[in-house]
Amino acid sequence: MYLAQLRLEQVDAALAPYHELREMRPPGGGWLRAVREALGLTVRQQAARVGISASSLHKSEQSEADGRISLAQLRKLADGLDCEVVYGLVPRKPLTEMVEEQANRIAASEVMGVAHSMTLEDQRPSEPYLRRQLDQRRNELLAGKRSKLWR
Known part of the structure; x- marks a missing residue:
């Protein structure tokens, strides 16, 4: 049982830095759109960079904003913005x-x-x-x- 307790404490410690992120909410239009717009890229320009149609990019941005995008798709689009997807589960309490x-x-x-x-x-x-x-x-x-x- 010592190992189970040790594992529990190690995972708790690894997750501790992320607790403050629980309160952070994505921008209304989603991160993909926010980063793209902050960089000054149009939908057409960004779609061309990642090799998809402008309508597909628009739909993907909307899916991300709605919380329906797959991690694989999010990673692909984030890569096109020179960004990393950071994924994790942050417990509400230890x-x-x-x-x-x-x-x-x-x-x-x-x-x-x-x-x-x-x-x-x-x-x-x-x-x-x-x-x-x-x-x-x-x-x-x-x-x-x-x-x-x-x-």
Whole structure:
């Protein structure tokens, strides 16, 4: 399990510089159009540079603005603008936090389900005991196979 935790922490660290980019939104007409226009290229000029028709470039720019363009097409058109496509997934919160929250949810569901049954029988354990059980179960889940957290 040490390796799984290490991998999780390494991916979290690698993604950390990108967290501030989550708030960045592309220009209304998309990046392809914004860069092309900033360079002073017309649709016809840029289409000729990448070897496609002006109408195909226009459609591709619109597809990018609408979020429907393929990565392959975006890379080809970006290359024609001497740009790189930078692709990644940026978690809304650290991956370690997601894993811990999921382990907490499962532990709470399991432990509190038993506590509820015991309450019905007027045998509910004390709060400190329940907290210890929750902590123990969460730690067991975190020490086990990560795939079991996402059943």
